[in-house]
Amino acid sequence: MKSPAFDYRRAESTEQVFEWLTREGDSARVLAGGQTLLATLNLRLSAPALLIDIGGLDALRGITLQGNVLRIGALARHVDVEESALVARHAPLLAQAAPHIGHRAIRNLGTFGGALAYADPAAEWPACVLALGGTLVLGGPRGERRVAAQDFFQGIYSTALAADELLLACELPCLAAGEHQHFSELARRHGDYAVAGLAACARPGNGGLQDLRLVFLSLGDRPLRAPRTEALLQAGPVTDERLAAAEAALREEIEPFADLTHSVAAKRQLAATLMRRAVRALVA
Ligand SMILES: Cc1cc2nc3c(=O)[nH]c(=O)nc-3n(C[C@H](O)[C@H](O)[C@H](O)COP(=O)(O)OP(=O)(O)OC[C@H]3O[C@@H](n4cnc5c(N)ncnc54)[C@H](O)[C@@H]3O)c2cc1C
DSSP states (O other): OOOOOOEEEEOSSHHHHHHHHHHHGGGEEEESSOTTHHHHHHTTSOOOSEEEEOTTOGGGOOEEEETTEEEEETTOBHHHHHHOHHHHHHOHHHHHHGGGSSOHHHHTTOBHHHHHHHTOTTOHHHHHHHHTTOEEEEEETTEEEEEEHHHHEEETTEESOOTTOEEEEEEEEOOOTTOEEEEEEEOSSTTSOOSEEEEEEEEEETTEEEEEEEEEESSSSSOEEOHHHHHHHHSSOOOHHHHHHHHHHHHHHOOOOOOSSOOHHHHHHHHHHHHHHHHHHHHO
């Protein structure tokens, strides 16, 4: 299928984008890497009258270290994150997750900001950014504002971005001393969207875990934390009994959505498997 007709404008500044978004309202869409937007146009799932290409806005590129914060520009491509030495050192969770995003050709074009703004609950970056305690930097005609990841993802394909705002960057606290990070996912074939996935961070010590964050993807309408399971796992050394109790808590705590191939029960089982793997990796 071919996309419906649309107007195309290439922006030369963020101010121009804000002006066009303000004027055109919901009939305009921002075009970043196009790896999702163009597919939805071709499938006629979306029919904006205007595409605003932000690909020329160099201010939105780049991965930089600012004190103890890693800042990733919205236009950093998946491959830039995957290959960044700064990311490998200060946010290794992202380096572990990147190879799971589609295939190389998609990672060469798709952007970090595009995946966060689109907020697909099966996407890797939203879960990672939530697990890392990241902050999203939004820009619009009223200036800049910062939104914590836990408030940014609001439902399926739904975020805190207003219609006239752009995601400019994402800021992540750097890996803390002694912190371990772990990402794993289960997919039918490598490169497919995950059936279930888990982004996890913690500080191991005395046989147990502190500051544990477990964030699941592909289970609900947004990346999902499991606070009761986290609390149980942090209450003492990680033993077989504690893991079994944590698995029981997790099965009660999460309410996964079924998808075309996996039932709710199957998703609960996969989540439990991922949790056990993550805890063993983090505590090691
Ligand atoms: C075959 C295939 C497999 C894929 N597999 C995966 C996968 O396993 N995991 C995964 O996470 N993704 C996957 N993707 C999607 C891919 O990661 C996309 O790159 C990503 O979801 C969107 O990034 P983009 O730069 O291409 O955004 P675009 O397609 O250009 O835009 C996507 C949406 O975000 C909005 N947007 C983009 N940038 C901004 C911004 N800076 N501010 C505000 N709004 C913005 C757009 O208006 C649009 O609504 C796959 C895609 C394909 C085609």
